Amino acid sequence: MALDNKDDTDFVKFWNTVLEPKFTKYRHILQGGLSRHSAAVIPNLPLGEGMSVLDVGCGWGDMSLQVAEIVGSNGRVVGIDCVDAFLEEGRKDAAEKGLRNVTFARGDAEVALPENEFDYVVARFGTMFFTNPVAALRRMRLALKPGGQMTHIVWRRREDNPAWQKAKDITLRHLPAPGADADSCGPGPFSMGNQETTGLMMKSAGYEDVTFTRVDEKILVGRNPEECIAFALAIGPGGEVFREAGEEMAEAKRPEIESEMHGYFESQEVDDDGIWAPTSSWVISARNPG
Incomplete structure (x- = not known):
């Protein structure tokens, strides 16, 4: 399951060099937001004492610890996960909690997974970034014992997720769209948002009893408009547009972009913790035939 760094794909290298520092800087926003979706899901899954579970794309490992x-x-x-820094944080948090039944390993579901080993496979907001989704979903299924189950959480359509999409819409009014050869984190956060298309992917990967459940949650996108803007221009669809435009062009347009974003974030729900914006996900569950 472990990857040799010298054999990393360009996708894995991009995550470890370009995206990891940005994700780590905004961990308090990302982990807090993503966990609102898994918190609505994990307690209702048929997980029980003594089960073996694989968490694909575990990030900092907070969901792994909850399942443990x-x-x-x-x-x-x-x-x-394929990001070394994320795994190190997961190991530290597990040690602090005294959890000895959870381990973190460097791996990539698109390259290799153990086979016929787990009762359940989970993934939270990671499968949308698979370059070859059917092949990776099949690897996840083959990691299950016969009759084992999987659940992954993915973002629904871009129009259902203004917390992420609005920043891109604003940025695109001032900067060109990234080219087809742009560096990216994969197909994108909304690549599994279409229920019919993703259902076909699941069936093509060999799953049975595929179900979709919608979860709507507002997530914290920053403690104030300034942090919301910095986050939006560093990570996600808006950040990709800003990065790929090049520093000279992007910085020239920054004042106009920030002014428009400021107005949007100020219009959202605000409380003592910060600014909250709407998101929507699919919880997709299925079974490995057996």
């Missing part, structure tokens, strides 16, 4: 507490000391959880 559910399966107990007789169970085990393996979190895999």
Whole structure:
């Protein structure tokens, strides 16, 4: 399951060099927002004492730790991710919590996964970035024992996720769209937003009993408009447009972009914690035939 760094794909290299520092800087926003979706899902999954669970694209591992507490000391959880810094944080947090039934390993579901080993596979907002989604989803299925189950959480359509999409809409009014050869984190956050298309992917990957459940949650996008803007121009669809425009062009347009974004974020729900914007996800569950 472990990857040799010298064999990293361009996708993995991009995550470890370009995206990781930005994601780490805004971990408090990203992890807090993503966890609102998994918190609405994990307690309702058929997870139990003694089960073995694989968490694909585990990031900083907060969901892996939550699942580890559910399966107990007789169970085990393996979190895999291709970003070294994320895994180190997961190991630190597991040690602080005294959880010995969870391990974190460097891996890429598009390259290799163990086979016929787990009772359940979970993934939170990672499968949308697969370059070859059907092949990777099939690897996830083959990691399951016969009859094992999987659940992954993905963003719905871009129009259902203004927390992410609005920043891109604003940025595109001032900067050109990235070219087809632009460096990116993969197909994009909304690549599995269409229920019919993603259902066909799941069936092509060999799953049975595929179900979709919608989850709507507002997430914190920053403690104030300035942080919201900095976050939006660093990460996500808006950040990709800003980055790929090149520093000279992007910085020349920054005042206009920031002014328009400021107005948008000020119009959203505000409380003592910060600014909240709407997001919407699909919770997709399925079974490995057996």
